[in-house]
Amino acid sequence: GQNIDQPTEMTATEGAIVQINCTYQTSGFNGLFWYQQHAGEAPTFLSYNVLDGLEEKGRFSSFLSRSKGYSYLLLKELQMKDSASYLCVLNTGGFKTIFGAGTRLFVKA
């Protein structure tokens, strides 16, 4: 089967660094995406990884290891507005996209 696991909630302090992990079980996939979703709003695209390694995009970085079935999203210099849910998403081919339940991040002052 196909499954994505993320922690349900995390709390971090403004200005700090936080790492949100994602593990998955799937026989194969094209790419792994990370989306940010504020409560009651649409998910917005953050990053994607096709190959193993780190992709950096400003304060956000995403890492993928296909052999370990593992990805993480790294958020640096946390801001209050980063309080949101972060969705780990697998594209397993064409329209087939599997969404994780998301990790709710709370940023405190």
Place this chain on the structure above:
Amino acid sequence: DGGITQSPKYLFRKEGQNVTLSCEQNLNHDAMYWYRQDPGQGLRLIYYSQIVNDFQKGDIAEGYSVSREKKESFPLTVTSAQKNPTAFYLCASSIDSRQLGTIYFGEGSWLTVV
């Protein structure tokens, strides 16, 4: 600006009533999708469409119907057969569903049964 527009933002449905959620995109994307989001769960695919006049069932299509008469439009009807329709509904699109591509979402519609 290009984007995806969903309406209405909030909708209330009475028992036995059909309701339709609108989704319009001006991104010139071929593929469009409807997802349902429930608390504590990942998004689940209801229907998707790769081209005009074509659509396919997703994982939870029962009680829903769609049409794709125009490239820009992909309305979702929640029928009375859907017994638990209260949820957050998200319309999305991508350039081509056959390729790996970023999915862009509308702002979402909240549907509540009263």
